[in-house]
Amino acid sequence: MRTLCPNFDREYGLDTVLEVPIPEEMFPPTNNKWTHFKSWLKLNPLRSPITFSSSLGNSQIQLLLGVIAAPLIPLPIPSDPKHSKSVVEHPIDSSMAKYIIHQYIAAAGGDHALNSIDSMYAIGKVKMVASEFTVGMEFSGNKQKGKKHGGEVGGFVLWSKKPDLWCLELVVSCFKINAGSDGKVAWRQTPWHSSHASRGPPRPLRRSLQGLDPRLIANLFTNSIFIGERTVNGEDCFALNLQADPTTLEARSSSNIEIIQHTVEGYFSQRSGLLVHLIDSYLLKIKHSKNDSIVWETTMESTIQDYRPIDGINIAHSGKTSVSLFRFGETTDKHSRTRLEEVWSIEEVDFNIKGLTMDCFLPPSDINKEDDSSFPATVPKRIKSATKARNKLSKTKVVAVDDYL
Structure with a gap:
């Protein structure tokens, strides 16, 4: 690079x-x-x-960047969670989860090493790909026909600092996206939309949880529950589940968007103790008119791999994220599904960056904090499709996707 x-x-x-x-x-x-x-x-x-x-049109690249580039985790993460009880004093499913997280902290480098990190930066490379599926009756009849578009490559720089400060700059093809959090508000800036803030309290960047920030991962799953053992990509794992509470969902909802559910699952290897798979999915309803609404289901799955020790801390250096966007309409001809993929790799990581001050995380001066929707970018006006129905659906404003991000 x-x-x-x-x-x-x-x-x-x-x-x-x-x-x-x-x-x-x-x-x-x-x-x-x-x-x-x-x-x-x-x-x-x-x-x-x-x-x-470039092998994609502007609309496809905008869709990729709008969904994959800078999504956020569904709930705020305490920078220093307090534990009032010992592991054995919790219910069995919570106790198991806390034990697994203790093992993860040890595998990642130990409490002393993780607590010594005040700030970090990472430089990485991405390749994004969009796949599109048919809609309507063909979809309901299980005759899905997809077309996989060529991928786009790009690079990114991520900076973070305790507590709750982060900043991301990512360039793909001819586009650049900025996103960040100053501890009070999370924001995003894209070429096709003005700077805008997310609804509710600031939340961490999902990219940091893809093996880049072990302490953040441990804090996220501190209050999770153990849901069993799973095999992921041939790896035996312990599965932990965490759901956003109703208060958090309500804070992120608006007058025309209702976030029904948002769930995060982490899969920790029984062999290494490290996080190897991350899934977060959400379901929400958008009111189109007084008597018409559309439900969107979005699922993001990340495979996390290639852990390498950096100053005694295990950091993931590559992985793959797949996103499924599923739209439910009142009739089958309004159903649609789109799949997006990102392959990423980390070129450089360092900790405790000197000179990294609060000024590095200030939001843009033109940020709109009163926006009714979080990151309300419009999914591109037209995404090529094999059917006229898909073309019609492509023009819909998917505030649902951007409200999550």
Whole structure:
């Protein structure tokens, strides 16, 4: 991944440091690629009209970034959860979960190592792919026909600091997305929508829970319950379940969006003790009109692998996330399903970054904190489909997806 580019203003000047490292695959295989990149840097930093190597249309890329780039976990995570009881004083399912988390902390590096981390950053590479399925009667008749579009590559930088501070910058193809939390509000900024804040209390970035922040993972599942043993990708695991409480769901809902349920499941390897699979799914209802509503079910599954020790702490360096977006209409012709995938890898990780102050996590000055929906980006106007029905459904405003993110 490129972290520097030539100084275009001064021929013999120092190279310019890129805000977000760019994978080599993003550059076209031409001799004048730096000329293209120079033009890109001098234009709008959020979106470039220069097309690198892109196999998807703008609408598909917007959908990928809107759903996968910066989703949030469904509930706030206490930075320092208090334990008033010992493990054996809890109900059996809670006691089992706490024991598994204790084992996870030990496998990740131990309490002393995890508590020594005040801040961190990670540089990574992503490849995103969109798959689309048919709708209506074909869907209900189990005659699903999908088309898998070519993938898009990109890079990201993630910064985090205790307590509840994080900032993400991600670039894919010609698009850049910023997201973050200053401990009071979580926000996101995209090329196709103004800066906007999430509803309810600030929540952690899901990407951090994909093996990047062991302490955050442990804190998230502290109050979970043990639901049994499962085999995931050939690995015997302990499964833990956590559900967002009604108060949290109500805080994230709005006048026309009702979040019915949001569940997180973590699968911890019986062999290594580490988190190897993460699932979070939510169900919500959108009111289209007085007598019409649509239900969306979104499920995100992440396989987490390639753990490597960094300063004595085990950090996952690669994985894959699959997303299923399922829309239920009042009639079968309004049903639809879309699948998205992301393959990610971590190039660099470091802890306790000097000079990382609160100023690094300030939200944009134009942020709209009064927005009625959380991250209310519109799913692209048109996503190519094999049926006219799908084209019609593609234009629907999926506030549901963005309200979760």
